[in-house]
Amino acid sequence: MLVFRVGRVRKRDLFVYGFRPPASVVVGLGSVALVTRDLLLIASTTPRAFDTQEMPINPGDVLIKGKVRRQFCWDNNLIWPPENAESLITLVDSGYALIIERLGEAPNIVRMYRRLVSQGLIRADTVLNIQASVSTTPTLIGIIEVKEIGRGKPFWKLPRPCLAGQYVNNALSKLGVRVV
Numbered sequence: 001m002l003v004f005r006v007g008r009v010r011k012r013d014l015f016v017y018g019f020r021p022p023a024s025v026v027v028g029l030g031s032v033a034l035v036t037r038d039l040l041l042i043a044s045t046t047p048r049a050f051d052t053q054e055m056p057i058n059p060g061d062v063l064i065k066g067k068v069r070r071q072f073c074w075d076n077n078l079i080w081p082p083e084n085a086e087s088l089i090t091l092v093d094s095g096y097a098l099i100i101e102r103l104g105e106a107p108n109i110v111r112m113y114r115r116l117v118s119q120g121l122i123r124a125d126t127v128l129n130i131q132a133s134v135s136t137t138p139t140l141i142g143i144i145e146v147k148e149i150g151r152g153k154p155f156w157k158l159p160r161p162c163l164a165g166q167y168v169n170n171a172l173s174k175l176g177v178r179v180v
Contacts, residue, residue, distance in 0.1 A: 002057060004154075014156070017042045017050065018057035022176045025052055029102050034064065034155040035177055036097040036146060043156040065152030066097065066144040068159050085171035091143060092175060099142040099160050100172065102179050106131075106138035107163065136166050139179050 004014040019025055019040040027033045031044040039055075041062060042048070092098060109131040116122045142160035169179045 001054065002059065002062070004059075012045060015044050015047050016057065016062055017044075017048065018055040018061060019050075019052055020055045023052040024176045024178070025050060026178045026180050027100055027102050028180060029104055031102055032156040032160075033100040033177060034062075034097055034144075035092060035100065035172075035175055036149075037092055037095065039149075040176065041155060043154075060150035062154050062156075063150055063152050064097070064144065064146060064155045064158060065148040066146045066158070068161060069096065069143045069145050070161055085167045088141075088143075088168065088171045089174055095146065097144040097146045098172075098175075099140075099144055099155060099158055100177065100179060101140040101142075101160050103138040103140060106135040109134055109163075133166055134163060137169050137179055139163075139168060141168055 002016040002018075004016065005011050019042075021035075021038065021040050023040055025033070025040060025042060027042060028044070028048065030046070031042055031048070033043075034041045039061065041057070043062070088098060110127055113122055113127045117124050117127060140160040141162045142158060143162065144158060172179060
């Protein structure tokens, strides 16, 4: 475990844990995880206890130079339909990384897509179905093309542009990550 102090005005500790896949790890509320083929990192503002053996990590392990791959997300926000969640495993196996953030509150999908519904580009029942699944486990998923590890921004500072629900949780469990 590494402990970082972040923030300028109100400093707080950030706890970072490292694991070697295929470790089975739970990503709790308020935590951010980075999943790659060779490394699994979790950052949390509160200390966490895991049932899995931790791997020793150094500050360079949490620095990622990469590019966000928005084209993997439908409308740059949603991974939909649910079958697409299975492709997350293939992406990780091919060298991409996932950044997962468990949210405390689901965003309002209906408000986000109100204009598209009024233009007839998407059906209202589809948006409501998405809102229902996202409300159960609000989770942000960012797909990152990793260029280099040990340089760049800390992984919890990278943008997480994709929104996902229970179906993504099911796919992530095959990678050894569970979002609760």
